Amino acid sequence: MSIDQLQKDLVAQLEAVKPIPRPAIIVVVWSLLCFPSIIFTMTMVDDFRVSWTEQLISSPRFLLEFLFGVISAPIAAFAASYIGTPQEPKKLQKAAIIGVGIFILFLSMTLWSVFNPALPPSSQGARPHCVYETFLYSLWPLGLMVFALRHHRSYFPKSSAALYGIAATMPTSSMMHIACKYEPLHILGFHILPVLVMSFVLIGIHRKVIKML
């Protein structure tokens, strides 16, 4: 087929399409749908740690850890949406780095807490199935994000997959910071490790998911 013929065919097949929404709008709607529903589900399963409000007020470092955990999810979602639209490569790289970077910052703060905890570690508020909850409750944000970004075309699929994993799992993981016990090694192994596992699994299967979409 010649290029001229292809051009004629493409013009003949042209249909109106609705441009994809801007990343900020996707993130706002996604966050409004995910966070309240996850918090509601978690409170239905078990109570949050009793002293979490006092701890947030009394310990600025703990507050900072929690906030970084909370914002890492929408920022990763924003980055995933942003790199799903073809643009200048440097902008896409910056978005991907920022999206992953905030999570790494949260991870670093938790690692530091192993040696210098923000709060005295204790078993208060321990949830018996927190790791399963973290995995299970990530499915809803993940499905929502896949649906919201179904018309996007990421040219950095592995980065997108990692960002999907972070965005989907961090809402629950960050809430576990105030819902489950504060013990840094427990947080790393049971709240943050699921984020990494989910990201790596998505990286591994991203080609099949793209084909399905």
Next chain:
Amino acid sequence: MIATTLHRYSFPLGLYTKVRYLLVLSNHLGSSSMSQTKQPRVHWQQWMVSAQEGDRQAYESLLKEITPVLASYVTNKVGFLGYTEDIVQDILLSIHGARQTYQAGRAFEPWMFTIAKRRVIDHLRLAEKNSRWDPWDDQTHTPELCAPNPHLEALQHAMVNIPDKYREAIQLTKIQGLQLDEAAQQMGLTVSALKSRCSRAYQMLRKIIEKSL
């Protein structure tokens, strides 16, 4: 058309988007000499927005103007592959399939060239996988190999930047035209080791050329 288009952007940031869209339109409808000297291709943005609404005339004009630009880009980057027209057609198909990802008000060329670059990289990888990328197949033992050839410049630059043992493997087998067993003997390798080294050399050359895109 304008009212329909503006109605489309009826989400919370709609006012911002409307203002950006009007700025794009005003640039196009304003002084043509100014638009040509300062932003010579701003009309591509307007045509793309019109194409998203289903305007076939605008889409046809857009495709006609971008095709030679894409052909020139592909020729400059990977003309040595020998099937520029196929790649350009593939890029046009990708642009057609991803047109909903273009957002009004943003520059069109970075969007277009990001798609083009990814498709070129895909073709490079496919060519290597299918063993189509063997540029010396038709040129072994010919003095024209050393003659100025813009399509081979990228390859020659890449050849300089791979380690000596890999360059030697390609030089013996492809440039000097030795049989595999002769070249292996000269290099003190088994035939299978030499094949593996040649394969690795092609991977390195492909990555260097991809980076230069």
